[in-house]
Amino acid sequence: LGLLTITDLSQALLAFSDPKIKELKDYILLVETGNSFDISIIFNNQIVSTRTAPLGPEMLETNPDWLLTSLEETLSSFEGIKTFPSVFVIFSASPKLEKTLLTYQWDKSLPFQGKPNVLVLETEAEEIFAKVKSALV
Numbered sequence: 790l791g792l793l794t795i796t797d798l799s800q801a802l803l804a805f806s807d808p809k810i811k812e813l814k815d816y817i818l819l820v821e822t823g824n825s826f827d828i829s830i831i832f833n834n835q836i837v838s839t840r841t842a843p844l845g846p847e848m849l850e851t852n853p854d855w856l857l858t859s860l861e862e863t864l865s866s867f868e869g870i871k872t873f874p875s876v877f878v879i880f881s882a883s884p885k886l887e888k889t890l891l892t893y894q895w896d897k898s899l900p901f902q903g904k905p906n907v908l909v910l911e912t913e914a915e916e917i918f919a920k921v922k923s924a925l926v
Contacts, residue, residue, distance in 0.1 A: 809908065810878055810908070810910070811834060813831075813874075813876055813878070813908070814831075814832070814833055814834055815831060815832050815833065815874040815876070815902070816831050816874045816876040816877065816878045816908075817829070817830060817831070817864070817873060817874055817876070817877050817878065818830075818831055818836075818878050818880070819877055819878070819879050819880065819881065819886070820880045820881070821846055821879075821880065821881035821883065822841075823845070824843065824845040825841050825842060825843045825844060825845065826841070826842050826844050826860075826881075827839060827840075827841050828840050828841070828842055828860070828863055828864065830867055830870055830873070830874070831874065831878075832874070837869075837870075838867050838868075838869070838870070840863050840866060840867065842859060842860060842863040843859075844856050844859050844860060844863075846881065846883040846886070849883055849885045849886060849889060850885075853885075853889050856889070857889065857890075857893045861893075861895070861898065861899060864899055865898070865899060871900065872900045872901065872902050873895075873899055873900060873901045873902065873905075874901075874902055875901050875902040875903035875904065875905050875906065876905065876906055876907070876908060877890050877905055877906070877907045877908070878907075878908045878909075878910060879907060879908070879909045879910065880910045881909070887907045887909050890905070890907050891905075891906070891907055
């Protein structure tokens with residue numbers, strides 16, 4: 790097979806992604822994984838908890854309100870999080886996701902450190918995996 794390692798994309802993004810997210814330290818990482826999103830809460834550049842939400846990017850086209858409500862419900866299911874970071878970092882192919890996240894009233898039911906804003910990572914998954922591979926060889 791020639792398998793080098795099996796790694797979680799969220800963990801690989803933390804280790805090998807754009808330096809901008811390392812400067813943030815605290816954020817919510819949304820990673821599009823086909824027909825779902827991995828949602829990780831990051832404090833001090835460490836993943837403290839992750840959930841997978843069955844929210845495919847096609848929901849942005851057909852029912853963005855349902856997508857946001859489901860994302861909010863997933864965030865509220867994280868135990869032990871008293872205040873959410875005020876930045877969403879998106880690793881996604883959906884350009885509409887940034888605008889959709891910015892227009893939602895997150896503070897109506899979830900405690901955030903401030904009004905949430907969004908950072909979209911421009912890195913491709915292949916770039917991240919190439920960095921992981923070169924680190925292992």
